Amino acid sequence: MDIVKRGAAALGAIGTVQKKSAATRERVLDAAARIFREHGYAATTLNDIADAAGLKTASLYYHFGSKEELVEEVLRIGTTLVLEAVKSRLAQLPADASFRDRLKVAVHAHLDTLLSLTDYTSADIRIIGQVPADVRARVWPLREEYGEIWQGLLQFGKQTGAVRTGADLGLMRMLILGTLNYATEWYKPGRKPVSAVAEEATAMILGGIGTAP
Amino acid sequence: MDIVKRGAAALGAIGTVQKKSAATRERVLDAAARIFREHGYAATTLNDIADAAGLKTASLYYHFGSKEELVEEVLRIGTTLVLEAVKSRLAQLPADASFRDRLKVAVHAHLDTLLSLTDYTSADIRIIGQVPADVRARVWPLREEYGEIWQGLLQFGKQTGAVRTGADLGLMRMLILGTLNYATEWYKPGRKPVSAVAEEATAMILGGIGTAP
DNA sequence: GTCTATATAAGGATAGAC
DNA sequence: GTCTATCCTTATATAGAC
Numbered sequence: 001m002d003i004v005k006r007g008a009a010a011l012g013a014i015g016t017v018q019k020k021s022a023a024t025r026e027r028v029l030d031a032a033a034r035i036f037r038e039h040g041y042a043a044t045t046l047n048d049i050a051d052a053a054g055l056k057t058a059s060l061y062y063h064f065g066s067k068e069e070l071v072e073e074v075l076r077i078g079t080t081l082v083l084e085a086v087k088s089r090l091a092q093l094p095a096d097a098s099f100r101d102r103l104k105v106a107v108h109a110h111l112d113t114l115l116s117l118t119d120y121t122s123a124d125i126r127i128i129g130q131v132p133a134d135v136r137a138r139v140w141p142l143r144e145e146y147g148e149i150w151q152g153l154l155q156f157g158k159q160t161g162a163v164r165t166g167a168d169l170g171l172m173r174m175l176i177l178g179t180l181n182y183a184t185e186w187y188k189p190g191r192k193p194v195s196a197v198a199e200e201a202t203a204m205i206l207g208g209i210g211t212a213p
Numbered sequence: 214m215d216i217v218k219r220g221a222a223a224l225g226a227i228g229t230v231q232k233k234s235a236a237t238r239e240r241v242l243d244a245a246a247r248i249f250r251e252h253g254y255a256a257t258t259l260n261d262i263a264d265a266a267g268l269k270t271a272s273l274y275y276h277f278g279s280k281e282e283l284v285e286e287v288l289r290i291g292t293t294l295v296l297e298a299v300k301s302r303l304a305q306l307p308a309d310a311s312f313r314d315r316l317k318v319a320v321h322a323h324l325d326t327l328l329s330l331t332d333y334t335s336a337d338i339r340i341i342g343q344v345p346a347d348v349r350a351r352v353w354p355l356r357e358e359y360g361e362i363w364q365g366l367l368q369f370g371k372q373t374g375a376v377r378t379g380a381d382l383g384l385m386r387m388l389i390l391g392t393l394n395y396a397t398e399w400y401k402p403g404r405k406p407v408s409a410v411a412e413e414a415t416a417m418i419l420g421g422i423g424t425a426p
Numbered sequence: 427g428t429c430t431a432t433a434t435a436a437g438g439a440t441a442g443a444c
Numbered sequence: 445g446t447c448t449a450t451c452c453t454t455a456t457a458t459a460g461a462c
Contacts, residue, residue: 021445040343042255045437058440059446067438126342129398130253154422163422171413172422174399175392182391185342192384200384208420209367209376209385234427258455271458272428280456 008077025063028053033074037123041071041130068135075139078124082113083146099162100206102153107205108198110180115187115194122184150177176205224290238276241266246287250336254284254343281348288352291337295326296359312375313419315366320418321411323393328400328407335397363390389418
């Protein structure tokens with residue numbers, strides 16, 4: 001099974017025999033990611049999560065110290081999954097790959113992780129603005145690490161002349177990630193494949209919506 | 214005072230002498246928009262809103278039947294403000310204005326309303342995915358009305374040859390609005406003027422991030 | 427119109443049995 | 445590890461005085 005598809009397990013001890021505890025913990029995390037993603041942080045109750053994971057509310061406390069601790073773990077997994085996906089897909093490119101090739105690959109990997117693989121990254125994107133400030137502060141460094149991958153990519157584009165000189169790369173990065181992340185709000189699986197969204201997004205980011213030069 | 218700046222009042226009886234009731238109602242709405250925007254729907258309590266508006270929780274029920282009714286009004290005002298802003302700015306253009314001019318004006322109007330004028334539209338964008346499903350269903354037609362303005366704009370672009378033929382305009386519209394709407398998540402007033410964000414966004418949407426042809 | 431007082435329900439979290 | 449039972453707090457909403 002694809003490493004990324006395994007969700008929470010992907011960040012755990014892969015290949016080892018899992019204890020019952022670890023398996024339950026993973027079921028709880030999977031349920032939490034899905035429900036947080038759907039209803040938001042505050043509207044999701046520990047009871048909802050426990051029900052979906054097949055145990056009682058009080059039992060959650062054996063695995064997590066609090067609701068905040070649980071959501072923090074979901075956020076961490078969500079960011080890690082997309083970070084690893086983009087990083088590894090970029091690493092597979094030949095060393096002399098162009099900026100356009102790199103950007104295309106990064107866009108596809110980001111959208112695949114966000115829209116089709118698991119609920120963790122979409123939960124992350126959708127609720128990061130709703131969680132208590134101290135939770136957000138704790139996961140922030142990890143998010144910045146991800147941002148730096150994109151920042152580096154844009155810098156490479158600028159150096160190779162593929163990106164407008166004089167542009168504010170930080171602002172550009174936020175616009176690009178906004179284009180991609182907002183897809184969690186409107187994308188409905190089944191109508192269009194994720195790849196179609198990724199191709200249209202790549203086209204717009206690289207050349208705009210106008211007629212190609 | 215600018216009509217748009219007046220927020221809730223802009224949708225009320227402008228120019229007439231306001232009753233005390235209407236003035237209080239507006240204070241409540243202003244407070245609600247700000248706090249919903251900051252903390253999300255579920256995490257915002259009626260007590261928070263009442264405090265900010267300078268009255269007791271129970272008194273809110275004189276003006277609104279429930280929390281749902283209150284948030285629905287905030288959402289309606291938020292969508293109406295951006296819809297009217299974009300519509301009126303487009304109407305001010307000369308009849309023979311190009312697609313590029315029209316798109317630029319629409320982007321600026323959208324971002325101005327979203328990022329600097331009031332809290333209503335940003336609250337709308339940030340919490341629409343968190344409110345109870347029946348509230349969302351009731352305000353949906355109004356949101357679609359706004360979407361149609363953009364859809365018409367893109368169709369005009371296609372007809373005049375400014376937009377790639379063969380493109381899925383619905384998908385394109387979602388990508389563009391995503392680029393703009395996601396700015397509510399990261400934009401911090403003070404660093405960059407909204408106009409700088411609007412110009413960079415316009416440039417990317419029209420011609421991509423690359424070197425201009 | 428706004429207040430105080432209160433009904434009612436639900437959520438996060440803990441204690442202790444099994 | 446998971447359960448039942450329960451504590452404590454807070455939320456929406458209503459009743460009725462002023």
